[in-house]
Amino acid sequence: MMTKGKVYLVGAGVGDIAYLTVRAKKLLSTAEVLIYDALVGDDLTELVPEDCLKLDVGKRGGKVSTPQEKINQLLVAYYCQGKQVVRLKSGDPLIFGRAMEEIKALQKADCDFELVPGISSVLAAPLLAGIPLTDKSLSSCFAVFTGHQPDSLNWQALANIDTLAILMGTRSLPTIINNLINAGRHPDEAIAIIHNCSQPGQKFF
Template identity: 65%
Template structure:
């Protein structure tokens, strides 16, 4: 007879950066974890929340650096779940926003492994807020869209250029192309732009400008990880000097 304990995997959002933005639910799960599978962008202090005998596996993906293939991550989750372990898959931000969770959930379902989703604060929301920018406003922004600019060539720039507010993730390396596409499709060069780098971390930085000058402002600066906000609501930031726009 097999008396092995049934394992479970928790797909957990770690928040945008600092440990201070971790949810209470996530903290409880980390304390109970037997296996921790974590991304590169999570706060190192989070590792102190697991027990000393918890197996810690860094599977983080960073552009231009060696990384663990997604298929291998899937196999790790399934393997330890089938061994009866309590597994926490810790992802930066929220696990379902550009977190490649689909592949992991499909692998877990196929292996009949139990799993649970635990939300986290996404940089989509945290970056504009920490920059003092409201994504919606009665007069300036009735809607906003979130995109990843990792592959700008596949985006519908004509449609995006018409929206009040854009929140663009993973666009640091392609900032010049982003600006070019928005202007090409009708966005005025005076449109305010903000760039938030490493939000919710001690080293966070913000740049404010327009489509006309933001590329020049950030020339030569590593903009990873970064969130770009485009739209008139940027002008409402309390971090701005009154005469910037």
């Protein structure tokens, strides 16, 4: 009798194994197939059994990457083989990832799957830098956006939000700053830049 497969869409968190959830660690320890992103640390991929098949499908800007359709096909194929598949995604699976495309592919193929949350850098990076996203006196709300497509954002609305958290915004930072100032944000307002959150090379500017 064929073993029933299952796909787990797991958040790897911010990279440091210390911040990996207990649920994620348990699933990695029993995975038969690991399909993981480029930003997932080596120490996390070493948590799987020795005989686990490990597939690096990470996407990095400007480099050759695995097409999303291929990733979808891999998830469905290994599920149909009765494998316990861990799809390890950096941060949280549903924050600026492409998990919904994978979920739709799994649903279309009638595959059993489970979502496992991870700690997003949206929350962890400011915290590790000692920066509160909300504050009783300074900030009653915050918004999160990615810097990949600045032209598609409502800058007038964003300029009126107390605190802004920007992911993947290094390349477009000058454009983001100019758009905010043009929309009414004060040019002297302080900003923080955080690189490699939770990693040995973590830097705050």
